[in-house]
Amino acid sequence: MLADLAPLDRTHLWHPFTQQSCWENEEPLFIERGDGSYLIATDGRRYLDGVSSLWCNVHGHRHAGIDAAVAAQLDKVAHSTMLGLSHPGAAELAGRLVDLAPRGLSRVFYSESGSTAVEIALKMAFQFQQQRGGQHVRRTSFVHLRDSYHGDTIGSVSVGGIDLFHSTYRPLLFPTHVVEPGDAEDLERLLSIHEEEIAAVIVEPLVQGAAGMLTHPPGYLRAARELCDAFGVLLICDEVATGFGRTGTMFACEQEDVAPDLLCLAKGLTGGYLPLAATLSTERIYAGFLGAPEEYRTFFHGHTYTGTPLACAAALASLDAFEEEQTLERLQAKTGLLWDLLGGIAAMPEVTEVRGRGVMVGIDLGVHDPALRLGHRVTVEARKRGAIVRPLGDVVILMPPLSISESELRRLVEITSDSISAAWKEAYPASAELAQAA
Numbered sequence: 534m535l536a537d538l539a540p541l542d543r544t545h546l547w548h549p550f551t552q553q554s555c556w557e558n559e560e561p562l563f564i565e566r567g568d569g570s571y572l573i574a575t576d577g578r579r580y581l582d583g584v585s586s587l588w589c590n591v592h593g594h595r596h597a598g599i600d601a602a603v604a605a606q607l608d609k610v611a612h613s614t615m616l617g618l619s620h621p622g623a624a625e626l627a628g629r630l631v632d633l634a635p636r637g638l639s640r641v642f643y644s645e646s647g648s649t650a651v652e653i654a655l656k657m658a659f660q661f662q663q664q665r666g667g668q669h670v671r672r673t674s675f676v677h678l679r680d681s682y683h684g685d686t687i688g689s690v691s692v693g694g695i696d697l698f699h700s701t702y703r704p705l706l707f708p709t710h711v712v713e714p715g716d717a718e719d720l721e722r723l724l725s726i727h728e729e730e731i732a733a734v735i736v737e738p739l740v741q742g743a744a745g746m747l748t749h750p751p752g753y754l755r756a757a758r759e760l761c762d763a764f765g766v767l768l769i770c771d772e773v774a775t776g777f778g779r780t781g782t783m784f785a786c787e788q789e790d791v792a793p794d795l796l797c798l799a800k801g802l803t804g805g806y807l808p809l810a811a812t813l814s815t816e817r818i819y820a821g822f823l824g825a826p827e828e829y830r831t832f833f834h835g836h837t838y839t840g841t842p843l844a845c846a847a848a849l850a851s852l853d854a855f856e857e858e859q860t861l862e863r864l865q866a867k868t869g870l871l872w873d874l875l876g877g878i879a880a881m882p883e884v885t886e887v888r889g890r891g892v893m894v895g896i897d898l899g900v901h902d903p904a905l906r907l908g909h910r911v912t913v914e915a916r917k918r919g920a921i922v923r924p925l926g927d928v929v930i931l932m933p934p935l936s937i938s939e940s941e942l943r944r945l946v947e948i949t950s951d952s953i954s955a956a957w958k959e960a961y962p963a964s965a966e967l968a969q970a971a
């Protein structure tokens with residue numbers, strides 16, 4: 534049976550963000566099980582999960598508490614709708630998220646992915662401004678950062694700034710204003726010209742993940758908050774990637790004492806178990822939607838699996854794990870070790886820059902011919918050595934689960950370093966010969 538999987542995959546699957554013409558000529562790796570920081574393939578080989586299964590696993594795979602919570606929820610009900618009904622997990626989780634989130638965020642609107650959390654924040658901001666009336670109805674536009682990434686649905690792509698992913702769709706997208714990442718003066722300049730047309734500014738706080746772990750200078754997020762206040766514009770913080778401890782604190786916003794008007798959460802919300810997202814809003818925004826039914830101020834949005842009980846159970850168990858295992862308290866020593874170890878990689882001649890925060894790491898290999906697929910080669914080499922990493926172009930990304938042990942961290946960095954050397958030698962055989970000769 535297992536032997537038949539590769540042909541089935543090649544014949545019938547279409548993988549995300551994947552050039553299938555390359556994929557069809559490669560040997561697919563089938564992951565069958567997980568165990569802590571490891572993914573286990575159908576052939577029994579164990580791989581360190583160096584990117585937390587696309588940046589979402591928090592406490593490791595097969596976490597006993599989350600497994601038990603999901604199983605217990607299955608004994609009750611897997612799914613019931615949030616449209617016209619509620620359920621205990623949704624209400625309890627909303628209360629706990631509000632307690633954890635930056636001050637002032639008091640309402641939780643569920644969905645299933647980072648893209649939808651952002652889509653919802655954009656629609657809420659837009660509709661809120663429309664329902665304020667008066668000159669605010671002109672606030673129909675959004676500001677986002679160059680190289681931003683907020684997801685793949687049409688709204689979230691509209692506020693995306695990565696040409697490789699987004700430019701094809703431009704004719705379908707709504708117009709936006711783009712500012713330079715980390716440059717508060719540029720944001721001020723733009724807001725002072727267009728203030729009356731802007732509904733909201735959207736930012737990935739501290740780290741622009743998909744841009745290749747681009748970091749902002751300290752104080753940028755705070756400055757963005759102050760500028761939004763000064764110009765009467767809403768601030769949306771997209772913590773889909775940075776949330777749930779990735780930058781060292783529960784939310785990246787905390788590090789600059791910033792409370793956004795809308796906060797987008799997904800990925801790590803369930804510990805990386807099940808699709809669940811949350812868009813948190815202030816009471817001010819929520820109140821802007823209140824009225825008699827015939828006023829049509831309702832937020833007309835909601836997906837079939839919005840806030841599904843199974844995913845809420847996983848999220849509650851994940852928050853329990855944060856408390857019981859003191860995940861954030863124990864993280865500091867690990868990130869210290871990680872960045873010490875990364876010093877070795879930063880010193881490699883093949884590496885241009887290593888950047889990031891907490892457990893979000895981008896190892897930039899510089900500018901290369903895309904046909905060389907240098908980043909991809911690193912992934913292939915890492916796999917041979919027992920780790921799963923995934924590049925963004927020629928930036929090798931590491932984002933291990935917060936639960937990773939110090940010895941596993943050492944192993945991950947060692948594999949990454951060896952894989953970069955091996956990939957480079959393969960891509961540039963002549964330069965390897967020259968180095969040997971020298």
Ligand SMILES: Cc1ncc(COP(=O)(O)O)c(C=O)c1O
Binds near residue numbers: 647
């Ligand atoms: C900052 C940010 N926002 C939104 C998304 C989209 O999340 P999803 O893939 O769950 O739709 C991502 C995904 O990487 C992200 O990094």
